[in-house]
Amino acid sequence: MVSDFTSLLEKVRQLSELTQALRGENAALRSELALHAGENARLVQRLQEAHGRVSALIAALPAEAADQEAA
Secondary structure, eight states: OHHHHHHHHHHHHHHHHHHHHHHHHHHHHHHHHHHHHHHHHHHHHHHHHHHHHHHHHHHHSOHHHHHHHHO
16 A cells, blocks of 8 residues: 555656646747747748838839730
């Protein structure tokens, strides 16, 4: 019976260690996710700005050039 308790105690200790390790990993992943989310937002903004510039350039093209490209 004592060996059962010893075994159970060891399993609880291992579970506790694993829980702590997973909490640390989870915190690190959340931090990394926040970093990447910020970078993603910045890149989306740059993409929208580039799209706006390209759209403006296309709109500024003479009508003849646009007609020739469509054909």
